[in-house]
Amino acid sequence: MSSKVVVVGGGVIGSSIAYFLRLSDPSVSVTVIERDPTYARSSSALSAASIRQQFSTPLSIEMSLYGIEFLRTIGERLEIDGTKPSIDLHEGGYLFLATPSGEATLRENHSLQKRLGADITLLDRTALGARFPWLNTDDLSAGAFGESGEGWFDGYGLVQALRKKAQALGARYVADDVTALHREGRRVTHVTTASGETFACDVVVNAAGAWARRVASMAGIELPVYARRRSIFNVSSPAKLGPCPLLIDPTGVYFRPEGTSYICGTSPSPENDPDDLPLDEVDHALFDDVIWPTLAHRVPQFEALRVEHCWSGYYEYNVLDQNAIIGYHPDVDNCIFANGFSGHGLQQGPATGRGVSELILHGRYVTLDLGSLGFDRVLENRPIVEKNVV
Structure with a gap:
């Protein structure tokens, strides 16, 4: 188990990871570094905010099946002091x-x-x-x-509900811009921000959305995820x-x-x-x-x-295959990626948060195996073919 986790990016992916980590193990220290707490330019807030099961790959379908279950019960899951959030979920299909x-x-x-x-x-x-x-x-x-x-909902409301619940569970949110990942051999030891603050980490999670490629480069890693305007x-x-x-x-x-x-x-x-x-x-x-x-x-x-x-x-667009890249990098033992969702981040956020938290806490996926989305396929040029790319 890792006691200090730093998550770079506090949108729906980063906040979902923080929520599930603190929910599963309150002894884990979770720090989320988000440069824009207003989310004015975040993909989470600017998307068409929808969810579907109509994919052509089993894992994408299963992730969204869990996603709709999560969204339907969000009031109970993310309640704080008797106040239940609403995301105006409309299952219009x-x-x-x-x-x-x-x-x-x-x-x-x-x-x-x-x-x-x-x-x-x-x-x-x-x-x-x-x-x-x-x-x-x-x-x-x-x-x-x-x-x-299947349907649509308030994407900004989902991000805020996840963020507030993660904070209520003890996650720390820092409004700052990550400027450096300090790597020693096969590990990232600490993260530095624009204000000069340094955060030691046992695990660092790249959940930086459309800016994930820049963050990955700080650890000497090439990530095929680019910001594509929609x-x-x-x-x-x-x-x-x-x-x-x-x-x-x-x-x-x-x-x-x-x-x-x-x-x-x-x-x-x-x-x-x-x-x-x-x-x-x-x-x-x-x-x-x-x-x-x-x-x-x-x-x-x-x-x-x-x-x-x-x-x-922005779509955080994975140019390899328009599917998410989730999991540890094979050359950096404590660096986890949760990037490249290519327009599916809001609906796959809950399954990603749960899966990444399991990977950190147990060293493996416990509920839904996200292993096929790992970084190895990028290095080996093994794209996942999804026929229903929208």
């Missing part, structure tokens, strides 16, 4: 759509999801039109809809759709309800997706050229749309 060329993959994924216990219904074209009459199904052949266990648009429309899920078009464009309006977005093309783009420059051309035409095609009532608000946040 995901709706993945497929053209004939994508139907076989959709069916294959659905079979796996059902086998693992996810509540997903496969709909043919006729059933799609009957259930969602506002949907243009002319070029579709099937869809997969999450009846329960723009989100809040739009109003006179459309009357009735019950509406988070819809994923075959093009990758998505939208979901947000109160009386909708939020939407998509990933830019690879040639328009460089690293570290400024967050205060929203990609308006992406909306005009890609998102709006796609939405108007898929939902004819969306021909009348108006952008009310827009913003950008």
Whole structure:
């Protein structure tokens, strides 16, 4: 067991790790260093804040199955002095759509999801039109809809609830920027911040999100995780759709309800997706050229749309395979990574926090084995193929 743990980054991943560590063993000293306690630029606060089980790899499905269980019981889990937090969880479901060329993959994924216990219904074209009459199904052949266990929530609220509970359990949060990891041989001995404060550590956890690569480099480690900007648009429309899920078009464009309006977005093309783009420059051309035409095609009532608000946040994008990198580095005995979630951090945060805490406290995973997400696959160039990258 390690008595001093320093976590670099206090977003949903870092705060989940701190929470589970202190919950599991109050004798462990946990210090979380977060340079921006307002979370103004954090991926956790700026994302579309959603959860799904519709993945194509068993581990991603299992992580999100635990994630929804955690979110459903967050009031009891993260209660402080009788006050129960709320994250406004809305299980409106995901709706993945497929053209004939994508139907076989959709069916294959659905079979796996059902086998693992996810509540997903496969709909043919006729059933799609009957259930969602506002949907243009002319070029579709099937869809997969999450009846329960999928939806959206208040991401900022989740981060704050985890942070406050971790603090109530005794985790220390330090508002500072990590400037150095001091390594002696195969171990990081202490962490230094911009203010000059030094923190000795038995274990250091890199949970720095979009800035994880910089932190890893301080220990002489190359991490294939980059900050990739994702723009989100809040739009109003006179459309009357009735019950509406988070819809994923075959093009990758998505939208979901947000109160009386909708939020939407998509990933830019690879040639328009460089690293570290400024967050205060929203990609308006992406909306005009890609998102709006796609939405108007898929939902004819969306021909009348108006952008009310827009913003950008970072994906901590793992360029190897868009899956998380979790676990110890094989060359640095006390350095754990929890990075590269590529848009899945909020929903996989609870399973990651639980798993990393087990790794620290027991030297192994106890509940859900996250071993396949380890750093070895990066060094050996063994990408995990996830077919449902959104």
